[in-house]
Amino acid sequence: MFCSKCGNEIDNNAIICPFCGCETENYAPSGQISDDVMKNDSISKAKTFGIISIILGFFLPMIGLIFGIIGKVKAGSAFLDTNDEEVKKVKKLNTIGIIIAIAVGVIGIIYNIVSMIAYKGNTYYF
Numbered sequence: 001m002f003c004s005k006c007g008n009e010i011d012n013n014a015i016i017c018p019f020c021g022c023e024t025e026n027y028a029p030s031g032q033i034s035d036d037v038m039k040n041d042s043i044s045k046a047k048t049f050g051i052i053s054i055i056l057g058f059f060l061p062m063i064g065l066i067f068g069i070i071g072k073v074k075a076g077s078a079f080l081d082t083n084d085e086e087v088k089k090v091k092k093l094n095t096i097g098i099i100i101a102i103a104v105g106v107i108g109i110i111y112n113i114v115s116m117i118a119y120k121g122n123t124y125y126f
């Protein structure tokens, strides 16, 4: 390839032009792409955990809660910018999953207590 700045022919894998010292097209993209891939990968994983936690929250609140917490931890991982809109959305998604799981879990416990009391109240039928 040729340097975009000085026009000299340089190695295709060169990161910096040996003639003028400017960055070649290999320089910024390679670093950025791997960062973006890592970022998108962890966002999509956190998103998946959030969606699973919301779905499971209704049926298996304990497992939904675990997924929601893992998703939230993943969304808060070191190399993700916590001010990023997408990261915020994914965090919200997992928070919703956690809230649903806790709500369904609490309703389940209340339901069990109420049905236990109701069952005790109806024992004279047996």
Ligand SMILES: [Zn+2]
Binding pocket: 003, 004, 005, 006, 007, 008, 017, 018, 019, 020, 021, 022
């Ligand atoms: Zn150059």
